[in-house]
Amino acid sequence: MNKNFKNVLLCGAVLAVSAGAFSSCDDDDDYGTRISVLETAVADLKGQLAKALTVGASVTNVSENDGTYVITLSDGQVITIKSGAGGGADVSVTLTDTEAIIKVGDTEYKLPLGSAVNSLIYSPEFADGEVAIADGSGAVVKFLARPALDNIDGAVFTIAESHELKSRAMGEEDFKVSKAEFIDGFVNLTVICINGDLAGTKHAASVQMNYRGAVIGSNYFTINVSSDFSFSSEAIDPNVKVTAPGVAFDAETNTYSFAVDGAEFGAGYDFASVFEGLAEGDYFEVASSSKQAGDASDMAKRNILAASLSADGKFKFAERPGTNFGSEGFLVNVKRGETVVAKTRVIINDRIAGINFGVTPAVFESEWGGREKALELGAQRVDIQKAFANYLEDITIRHGDSDKFFEAWPNLMVADGDDVVLYCNGTKLILDDLGTKYAPADICRGIVWFYRGLSVRLPENMAPYTDENGKEWTAGGEGYGDYVNGNDMWMGTAYNFCTSAYEQFYPETARYLGLRIDEATGELVTPDSYTGWGFRMAIGCGYEYLYGVKDISTNGGDQVGMLFFNRRVSPAGATMPLSDIK
Numbered sequence: 211m212n213k214n215f216k217n218v219l220l221c222g223a224v225l226a227v228s229a230g231a232f233s234s235c236d237d238d239d240d241y242g243t244r245i246s247v248l249e250t251a252v253a254d255l256k257g258q259l260a261k262a263l264t265v266g267a268s269v270t271n272v273s274e275n276d277g278t279y280v281i282t283l284s285d286g287q288v289i290t291i292k293s294g295a296g297g298g299a300d301v302s303v304t305l306t307d308t309e310a311i312i313k314v315g316d317t318e319y320k321l322p323l324g325s326a327v328n329s330l331i332y333s334p335e336f337a338d339g340e341v342a343i344a345d346g347s348g349a350v351v352k353f354l355a356r357p358a359l360d361n362i363d364g365a366v367f368t369i370a371e372s373h374e375l376k377s378r379a380m381g382e383e384d385f386k387v388s389k390a391e392f393i394d395g396f397v398n399l400t401v402i403c404i405n406g407d408l409a410g411t412k413h414a415a416s417v418q419m420n421y422r423g424a425v426i427g428s429n430y431f432t433i434n435v436s437s438d439f440s441f442s443s444e445a446i447d448p449n450v451k452v453t454a455p456g457v458a459f460d461a462e463t464n465t466y467s468f469a470v471d472g473a474e475f476g477a478g479y480d481f482a483s484v485f486e487g488l489a490e491g492d493y494f495e496v497a498s499s500s501k502q503a504g505d506a507s508d509m510a511k512r513n514i515l516a517a518s519l520s521a522d523g524k525f526k527f528a529e530r531p532g533t534n535f536g537s538e539g540f541l542v543n544v545k546r547g548e549t550v551v552a553k554t555r556v557i558i559n560d561r562i563a564g565i566n567f568g569v570t571p572a573v574f575e576s577e578w579g580g581r582e583k584a585l586e587l588g589a590q591r592v593d594i595q596k597a598f599a600n601y602l603e604d605i606t607i608r609h610g611d612s613d614k615f616f617e618a619w620p621n622l623m624v625a626d627g628d629d630v631v632l633y634c635n636g637t638k639l640i641l642d643d644l645g646t647k648y649a650p651a652d653i654c655r656g657i658v659w660f661y662r663g664l665s666v667r668l669p670e671n672m673a674p675y676t677d678e679n680g681k682e683w684t685a686g687g688e689g690y691g692d693y694v695n696g697n698d699m700w701m702g703t704a705y706n707f708c709t710s711a712y713e714q715f716y717p718e719t720a721r722y723l724g725l726r727i728d729e730a731t732g733e734l735v736t737p738d739s740y741t742g743w744g745f746r747m748a749i750g751c752g753y754e755y756l757y758g759v760k761d762i763s764t765n766g767g768d769q770v771g772m773l774f775f776n777r778r779v780s781p782a783g784a785t786m787p788l789s790d791i792k
Contacts, residue, residue, distance in 0.1 A: 259312055259319040260370060260418060262287060263329060263427025268322045269310045281310060283321065319425050330355055330397060330417055330428035340412070341401065344436040346548075348388060348402030353417065353428055355397055362392045362421070367399055370418035370427055374411055384408060385415060385433065386548065403435055404548050410437035442549060449487035450544055450552040457484075465541070467555040472534065473647035475525075475558055476756045481542060482523035489546060493521035497541040497553070505533040506540035515540055527756065530653040534560035534757035560757045562648050565626050567753060567760040571618045572611035574771030580606030581778045584669075587742045592734040594659075594749065594773070595638040605773070615771060624753075624762070632657060632753060632762075638732070639751070639762070648755040655754045657762075659732035662748035662769045664720050666787065669744040669780035677786050723787060734775075742784030744776040 261267075262283055271282040281289045281303070289312075304311040312319045322329075330353040334340075341349045367387040389400035399417060413435070417428040444464075452459075452466040459466050470479065481494050496519050499512040506512055517528040519542065535558060544552035578597060579585065585592065597604040601616040608616070623633040630642035641649065641656050649656040668675055673685035724737030727749060734747065750769040751762040763770055776784070 256314055256317065256319075258287060258289075259314070259321075260425065260427065262321055263319060263370075263418070263425060317425060329426055330419060332429050332431040333396065334431070340432045340434040342434050342436065343401070343403045344439060346402065346441060348400050349433075351399045351401050351417070351431060353397040353399065354395070355426075358395065359392070359397070359421075362390060362397055362419075365390065365419050365421040367397075368418050368420075369401070370416045372413045372415035372433070374408075374413050384413070387417065388548075401433070402548065403433075403439060403441060404443055406439070406441040406443065408435045409439040411435050444550045446553075447487070447489075447546070447551040450489075450492070451486050452484055452552075452554050453486055454484040463553070465553045465555055467539065467557060469557040469559050472558050472560040472562070472757060473644065475556075476527060476648065476650060479525040480523055481519070481525060481554075485523075485544065485552070488544065489551075492544055492546050492551065494519055494523045495521070495543050495545050497543050502541055503538035504536045505531075506535050506538070511535075512540075527650075527653060530754075530756055532758060534558045534563060558757065561626050561629075561644070562631065562753075562755055562760065563758065565624060565631065565760070567624055567762050568764050569622055569624055569762065570615055570764050570770055572614040573764055573769060574612035574615040574773075575609045576601075576605045576612045576616075576771070577607035577609075577774040577777050578605055579775065579779070582606055584742065584779045584781045584784075585736070585740075585775045586781050587783060588736070588740055589738045590736050590740075591728070592736075592775075593731070594734055595732050597773075599637045607774075607778075612771070645753065645755070648757075649753070650756070654756060655729065658729050658752050658754050658759075659727050660729055660750045660752070661720070661725075661727045662750045663772075664723070664725060664748070665746050666723070667744035667746060667774070667777055668786060669742075669776045669784065670778050672780055672784060672786070675786060677788055679788055683786055734773075741787065742776060742781045743786045744774070744780065746772055746774045746777070748772045 267283040267287065269281055269283060271280075273280045273282075283289070302313045304313075310321045312321070333352045333354050335352060341351050343349050367390050369385045369387060372384050384403065384405045386402055386404050387399050388402045391398045397419075401415075413433045414430045415433050416430050419426045419428075446464045452468060454468040454470075457466055457468040468484070482488065496512065496516040499507050499509045502512055506515065511531060511533060514527070514529055514531050519525045537557065539555045539557035541553060541555050543550045544554075578592070598616055598619045601608070601619075605612075605616065620634055620636045622639070624631040624645075626644060629644040631645040631648075632639055632641050634640070639657050645656065648654075668683040668685050670685045673683070675683040677683065723745075724739055725745065725747065726735050727733070727747075728735055732749070732751065748769050749771060753760045753762060761768060
C-alpha cells in the first residue's frame with residue numbers, strides 16, 4: 211500500500227464508482243460547500259460503501275497518478291477520486307494509519323486498511339454456527355465489536371442484507387432487529403423474522419450499526435427459519451379507519467387513500483388525527499420501498515419519507531424530497547407489533563406544479579456599464595437585480611428585445627389565482643405567502659440565482675493585446691485560448707433532473723477565473739485575482755420548493771439573460787488572464 215496519502219483529506223474532488231461520478235466539497239469559500247451530487251448517485255455510493263462494510267472489505271491499495279486517487283478494496287471494488295472537479299458536494303475521504311474514512315453528507319463510513327478490523331464480528335454460540343428462529347420472539351445473535359465499545363447508547367441496528375441460496379432481498383423485507391443489549395462486552399441483538407413465507411429456509415444475513423455518526427457492518431451469519439414458523443405481516447383490523455376528508459377505500463388491497471394540501475402538509479401533519487380505532491401501542495411507519503409506487507419506490511426518496519414520520523404519526527419533512535410523488539403518492543402503514551393493521555396512501559396536492567413561471571417577456575442580452583463605466587479590479591459584488599431596475603443608467607447598451615425584459619422587471623409576478631408565489635418589489639424578487647409556505651427555509655432555497663455560462667472577451671479599448679504567453683487577443687472575440695476553445699464554460703442547464711434542484715456547476719476554467727453568481731442574492735461576485743478583463747455571463751433564476759423546481763424565465767427558456775461586463779472599456783491597469791491554464 212502506498213502510505214504517502216495517510217492523514218490526507220481529499221476535498222474538491224470527483225468520487226467515481228461503478229454507478230457514476232460524484233463531486234465533492236470545494237475548498238474555496240468563494241464557491242461555498244453544499245450538496246450538488248445526484249441523489250441517486252449518492253444512494254448508490256452509500257450502498258456500495260455499506261456493502262463493503264457488510265462483507266468486511268478492507269482497503270488493500272491506494273495509488274495516485276496526476277491528481278487521480280484510486281482506492282482498491284479487498285472485495286474487488288475500486289473507488290476513483292479525481293481532484294479539481296466543479297460543484298460543491300459533501301463527499302470526502304481521509305486516510306489514517308489504520309483506516310479510510312469516507313464521509314458522504316453527515317454519514318461516515320470507516321474501512322480498515324489491510325487486515326485491520328473495524329466492524330461487528332458474529333460470535334456463534336452453537337456448533338453449527340446457525341441462528342435458529344422458530345417463532346415470533348426471534349433469536350439472540352451475539353457480536354464482538356472491534357474496536358471495542360463500552361456501551362451502545364444511541365446505536366441503531368438494522369439488517370443490512372439477507373439472501374437465500376438463489377434469491378436476494380433487502381433485509382428490511384425479511385428480518386428485523388427488535389432488541390439490542392450490551393452484555394459483557396458483546397452486542398446482543400434479537401433478530402426476528404417478519405416474512406411468513408420463509409419457513410423452512412436458511413439465509414445468510416449481516417447487521418449494520420449506525421453509531422455516533424459512523425456506519426459499521428458485521429460479517430455474515432446463517433439464519434435457519436424453522437419449518438413450522440408462521441408469521442402474518444398483514445392482518446387488517448376493520449376497526450382502524452381513516453376519516454380524512456375525501457378519503458377512498460380500495461377493498462381489493464385494503465388500502466385507504468386521501469389527498470393533502472401540499473403547503474399544509476409541508477408545514478407538518480398528524481396522521482393520528484385522521485385515524486379512528488387505533489389500539490394502544492399501534493404505531494405508524496412508511497412502507498418499504500418494494501411496497502411503494504412511482505417516486506416513493508426509489509429507496510432514497512422512501513428513506514426521506516421514513517425519516518420524516520415518527521411512530522406517533524407526526525410527520526415533518528426531514529429533508530426536501532424534490533418530488534410530490536405523483537398520482538400514486540406514498541404508502542403509510544399502521545402497525546401493531548410487526549403486523550400491518552391498516553394502510554393508507556397519501557396523495558400530495560401540489561399547487562405549484564401547474565403554475566407557469568415563464569413570466570419574463572424576453573431573454574435579455576445587454577452590456578453592463580456600456581461605454582460609460584467599467585467593472586473595477588479585484589474582489590467586488592455587483593447587484594444585478596438592482597441593475598435590472600436601474601437599467602437606463604446601469605445597462606446602457608441593450609440588444610434585441612432586452613428593453614421588454616427590463617421594462618417588465620419591476621412588475622413581475624407569479625400567482626395562482628389571488629395567491630402570490632413570488633413578485634418583484636420594484637428592485638428584487640421576493641417570496642410571498644404561498645411561495646414561502648411551499649419552500650420552508652430550513653430545507654428549501656426558494657428563489658435561486660445561478661451561473662449558466664461564461665466567456666472571456668478583450669475589452670475594445672485594450673486592442674491590440676498580446677499576453678505573457680504570446681497569445682494575441684482579438685477585440686470582441688470570445689473564448690479562452692486553445693485550452694477551452696470557447697466552449698467548456700457553458701453548461702447547458704443548471705437544473706439537475708435527479709435531485710430536482712438547481713445546482714451551480716462551475717467547470718475547471720470558470721473556477722480558475724473565480725467569477726460566480728451568489729445564489730441567494732443574484733449578485734455577480736469577482737475574486738481578488740480579477741484583473742479587469744471583459745466577459746459575458748449567462749444568468750439563470752428559478753424557484754426551488756419542497757416538491758420540485760420552476761424556471762423563472764420566458765416560456766421554454768433556461769435563463770433570464772446574458773450580461774456583458776467590460777466589453778467596451780476596462781479599468782486602468784487591466785490585463786487579460788493567461789491562456790495556457792492546465
